[in-house]
Amino acid sequence: MFIVFYHVPFTKTISMANIENQIFSSYQRNPDLYDEIYDKQGKVKEIYQKLFEIYGEHTISDYVNLNSKAKSSFFNQGITFQVYGDNDVQEKIFPFDLFPRIIDHKEWDIIERGSIQRSKALNLFLWDIYHDKKILKDKIVPLELITSSANYLDQMNGINPPGGIYNHISGIDIIKHNDGKYYVLEDNIRCPSGVSYVICNRTALKKALFGVFNHYQTHSVTNYAENLLDLLESVKPKGVDVPNVVVITPGMYNSAFYEHSYLAKTMGVELVEGRDLFVENDFVYMKTIKGPEKVDVIYRRIDDQFIDPLEFRPDSALGVPGLFAAYKKGNVTLANAPGTGVADDKAVYTYMPQIIKYYLDEEPILNNVHTYHCSRPDELKYVLEHIHELVIKPVDEAGGYGISIGNKLTKAEIEKVKVEIKENPRKYVAQPIMSLSVHPTYIDETESFEQRHVDLRTYTVMGKDKEFVLKGGLTRVALKRGNLIVNSSQGGGSKDTWVLKK
Template sequence: MGTSEDKSIFSSYVKKEGLYDEVFDENGGVKSGYQKLLDLYGTRSIDDYVSLNNKAKSSFFNQGITFQVYGNKQSQEKIFPFDLFPRIITSEEWEIIEKGAIQRNIALNHFLWDVYHDKKIVKDKVVPIELLSSSPNYLHQMMNVDPPNKIYNHISGTDIIKHSDGNYYVLEDNIRCPSGVSYVICNRTALKRALFGVFNHYKTHSVTDYAENLLHLLETAKPHGVDSPVTVVITPGMFNSAYYEHSYLAKAMGVELVEGRDLFVENDFVYMKTTQGPVRVDVVYRRIDDLFLDPMEFNPDSALGVPGIFAAYRKGNVTLANAPGTGVADDKAIYTYMPDIIKYYLNEEPILKNVHTYHCSRPKELQYVLDNIKDLVIKPVDEAGGYGISIGNRLTKDEIERVKSEVKANPRKYVAQPIMSLSVHPTYIDQKESFEQRHVDLRTFTVMGKDEQFVLKGGLTRVALKEGNLIVNSSQGGGSKDTWVLKQ
């Protein structure tokens, strides 16, 4: 991408054939929207960039922007890796992403209401009952429960990739406790501190309005009859992998961060203990998994939850965001039916495409997967964080046989997808002190309130920092970039 005399930070950048580069075209030219950025970054030497990168890392460390990685024997706290070279999304592209994310999450909310009430989609033979009954996230306790304002997935994270054909595809839906939004905001803050001047040359949408919009929409989903709702964020505690995000969002919204021991239930209402006495709580943004939420209803050994909170919820006296039982809709087996779900409830064609997915519980598809593992990505339907994924062309013969055995032993647990060619983006690699191509995806964040939705204009661009790796999750060694959505 440069000459021997070119000493810019992109002088050693190599563009590999067959990969969709978001910044450079096939002839090495700069794509629309990036030229100013390249000019601004190109005035800096590698030494300058190393210094700025170290400043950004120090900023993250000082702010406590970390996450926990869980190994077999111990967990480790790490600074969230952040690349100072941002990703740009045009207003035209963003309009498609935003409309697609809203469409998808409205359809999922209809689906959740239906499967916990009349099950019309099952009776009409669109989604098989076996898929629901065999899902560990389908909670019988939620049958015929009416969440306040009929909202289940208040906060959704939709994982989207740009394929080598230039189109956007949804990889998966996350509507239990999607995480990562705090990193979006902190990435923007860190970039502004390190390279404030670059923002003078672009008109980008803000991401710092997320907490304000989140609180507003959560409050619109308040229980019936409540005028001025009290909202809290409930966390499992400081040892949780996303504790930084829990504390950040509570502070940004100006609400209390609580643990289960800080709340109690009396006469089917939820109260928070304070130095001035009990205060009624109306909206709980929960970052505790379903089974640990209420020991009286789910796991009796849970010390993280609030005894009796589910009874209060069932009676409509408190809003839980997200609703218990939403996990059945982000089951990767349900994902295979998303185009049908959108058409069934909204009578619309999907705006964002699914990646073609094989569900191993179907005998013909199972056989195809077993015969073609080397060309597929195998995913467990109920894991998150990139855990349990097997990429066929990276496996040894012995590993392929092991994966086959695991899939055959429990076909319901696995889906398979073609190995998609995620787009790549110039990314600074610390160890080499140079820019290289790395695969990226995008997690968008959609918040649903009463009669309105908000999509954060930016989202979390995640980067697979290992060369050639397609798994972008931070728990698997991934990092992130600031994501600029340009104004028209």
């Protein structure tokens, strides 16, 4: 017989109706924002009620205590990224919030189907633009969009990747707008990162507050690695029986090194650097203590331009000379395939509804943020009349440069933007200003819960004739008040994300 010790408060079930909920007592709701746990009337939504009660039994100091324990556990496990200062290197953990986000099975079903739909459509799009280019010839997507992209690789023309898969791993960034609907903000199909944090967040939450899991039927997230390995093995090169899979990393100084080592470890495969591999006779080998060993599938976490200095950037020491030739010959699989970056360009994003329709003959399951192309006269007219409620983006600038947010502009600035757009309408697109939903997040400075904007990155893995979406995903939090940018490099944190079973 097992004796299970419970930390009593977590399992006690008391109706919270008239007990003061300390932890949320100072929580302030802005009625203009879509709050994930409170409805419009200020009532806690049903799926959050239990969680709200359980957390409510804690005092802020209990919570602070748990929070700091969770943090030190991240730190000791070395789940950190490095910040380079003037004189020294500091290790930081990604801020982690112990109050989880919950997604019920109905909403999840939409997200999951929508993620798969997008990944599949992008895969077909990539096949097409590296083969017959029908979508261009049918004038669905303009030719310039592809050829002006720095991520279009001429060398990929005519190559048939094993299993027909380009974007084996896709990370799709989704938000909930204040209309309560999900919208996709971005498709990441180069080397989307962050999945290890999904699993670490869950582990940390389980350690800190294991009792809460007794009340929710939550899908596990620890099966990511096994599914990833399974799908990577399914795209093995022709003629290989049991493929040898490896993960290639730029090295331990890369900010995502923890993730690379985590994935290699949990898949039980080697984590290699470029210098551990070599190519001979168009086959790839790794250098082991027992001599060379053939490698068949490479999950690469190195950007296209760095994978092979003889084919791409010659100044790169990260890659493997001759790797592309081995790939072209079909002797090794690269996941994701080189050249996928062309499909996650901002400009291609705006055509996603048409791309989905063209290849799958389906309506998009997940909404795209509507995009107005200033190159089209009627849309230009709308944009010029509605600048105050739009975000204006140059099509060819990356990294957030040149973006104007309409409701933050003065009258004079709006006029200036208008002139710029009129001068060169082809250069601009416009989108409605999206309002990301908010989630109660513990804030150190005020020692209380506050509303913070969140998004969600889902992870879709595609193999030969099968696909998998991790039931969870990474909820990222913009920790600065009012900030809409949830990037980790911009002071973002993350939350455990629960997908409930039926």
